[in-house]
Amino acid sequence: AQSVTQPDIHITVSEGASLELRCNYSYGATPYLFWYVQSPGQGLQLLLKYFSGDTLVQGIKGFEAEFKRSQSSFNLRKPSVHWSDAAEYFCAVGDRGYNKLIFGAGTRLAVHP
């Protein structure tokens, strides 16, 4: 069965530091992968997606993610974190059956000044 694991529940980084959020997936075929961000009390906003092609994907707000098939991973990165990046981040894999997304449990990011 398809699944998504985000190993880190909480991460704290200093403003200006680099960031990497981990995501591992289990899916039988070539996955469609997504990263979303959720600010407190808000809906989810799509940061980036991977469908095929270049394994390094650029997204909004300076984020990027790299698909590594051999490691079943799709980690999210940002070279320099801003205080406004504090939020919860969700990784998801797409189920081709009915365009259902399977979400990980999320990683809550705190940013220290």
Add this chain to the structure above:
Amino acid sequence: SQTIHQWPATLVQPVGSPLSLECTVEGTSNPNLYWYRQAAGRGLQLLFYSVGIGQISSEVPQNLSASRPQDRQFILSSKKLLLSDSGFYLCAWSAPVGVQPQHFGDGTRLSIL
């Protein structure tokens, strides 16, 4: 451009009362529609999804039901709310063909007293 509206933003209801949450999408036709619940500190749980008018698939047995009376309208209902129905409810839509990103509304915070 496409937009998604959810209302109300917050709702406080007594146990045993009925529920109706509404979601509408503008700027697209025949979208796939989804209802999720997010309990405090938890990830997203898919409750229902719909690929067309009157077509509802339930992901988990529960006290809730969904309906799609019009192409771009998705309603989440309950006849008698339970304490366990508290949470943050999110509606989302996606394009109908293939695996596409889902786009989320701003959510409804439901508190059961």
